[in-house]
Amino acid sequence: MSIEEQKRIGDKIREARFISKLSQKKLAKKIGVGIATISRMELGATTAKFSDIKKIAEVTGKDMDFFLEEPKEKPESTPEKYIDVTGVSDRDIELLKQMADRMKDKEKTA
Numbered sequence: 001m002s003i004e005e006q007k008r009i010g011d012k013i014r015e016a017r018f019i020s021k022l023s024q025k026k027l028a029k030k031i032g033v034g035i036a037t038i039s040r041m042e043l044g045a046t047t048a049k050f051s052d053i054k055k056i057a058e059v060t061g062k063d064m065d066f067f068l069e070e071p072k073e074k075p076e077s078t079p080e081k082y083i084d085v086t087g088v089s090d091r092d093i094e095l096l097k098q099m100a101d102r103m104k105d106k107e108k109t110a
Contacts, residue, residue, distance in 0.1 A: 007044030009053070012067045014042040016060040023093075024086055031055035039086070 017027050017038075024038040031052060040046040048056075053067050085093050 001047050003044060006047055008071070009048055009067055010042045010044040013038070013048065013053075013056055016056060016062045016066065017042075020060040022060070023090070027056065027059065030059045 017024070020027075022030070024035050024042075028035045028038045032055070033052060037046070037052075041048040041052070048067075054064065056062075057064050057067060083096075085096070088096075
């Protein structure tokens with residue numbers, strides 16, 4: 001597997017985790033790996049095992065194709081949609097979410 005593929009799958013793992021509102025720690029516990037393993041998979045620094053991707057799919061409610069399907073077209077530029085909240089408390093993460101929601105509401109009314 002190429003580094004680009006590893007990074008693409010890692011991005012999908014991160015996206016599924018964020019959508020499911022799971023921290024790296026919680027996801028790691030649910031699939032039986034260490035936090036460092038989740039971090040390395042998300043960064044594309046290691047190849048995610050098929051068995052781990054399958055477990056992540058089950059935990060997050062995503063189809064395996066979500067993680068493994070090749071993109072139809074490569075976007076020229078994709079804005080950053082996620083921020084790394086590793087080490088941030090659940091309370092502070094909730095505050096960040098509330099701030100983001102307020103900012104989105106403000107943009108809609110502007």
